[in-house]
Amino acid sequence: CHWLSACSCGMVLRAKRVGHMPVLWTQKLKDGRTDIICIVGPFWPCLMFVTYPLIIGVSLGTAIYMLPGVHILIQIVWAICTTVLLVALALTGCRNPGIVRRWPERPPNCDHWYWSDQVGTFRPPKSQFDGDCGLIIEEFDHTCPWTGTGIGRRNMPAFTTFVSMICVCLIFDILLMVGVGGTTPTSGDE
Numbered sequence: 674c675h676w677l678s679a680c681s682c683g684m685v686l687r688a689k690r691v692g693h694m695p696v697l698w699t700q701k702l703k704d705g706r707t708d709i710i711c712i713v714g715p716f717w718p719c720l721m722f723v724t725y726p727l728i729i730g731v732s733l734g735t736a737i738y739m740l741p742g743v744h745i746l747i748q749i750v751w752a753i754c755t756t757v758l759l760v761a762l763a764l765t766g767c768r769n770p771g772i773v774r775r776w777p778e779r780p781p782n783c784d785h786w787y788w789s790d791q792v793g794t795f796r797p798p799k800s801q802f803d804g805d806c807g808l809i810i811e812e813f814d815h816t817c818p819w820t821g822t823g824i825g826r827r828n829m830p831a832f833t834t835f836v837s838m839i840c841v842c843l844i845f846d847i848l849l850m851v852g853v854g855g856t857t858p859t860s861g862d863e
Contacts, residue, residue: 758838
């Protein structure tokens, strides 16, 4: 993953890096700081070449073979669930997980912050160093290879939505495959 990421993000896209994470889009704030809009984790190839193809493949199979025979309301609900799943995955995989910027000196009014030897910076409580991402993430939970990134404070809501919708969509697709949705009569069946 690191080799593919270095070649495609570094040489082709000329993306800058924060830790081991390629930054694809930033925005300058009025106070001079940079806000990260789109960043991908160190395992983005797994996201792009495994997770998305699996979800899109199963969804397309369901849309082509299972949906044409069911009621329009079921088709609409299925489309909404699948769309929410794909958007939640995009927001999880491409959003800043809560990266803590470097503070070589303790910030003002932050006496409760701790020193981190791994990165050489002060960090707030409930933040941890993520070795895979190569930086400190606020409220770090884990690194998820399926979404390609670390899961922290800023992408946790999208991650929980993604996990929930994966379960909902899988159950929905299985129910459609076993015929629970029923079929609508065609002109030859009447």
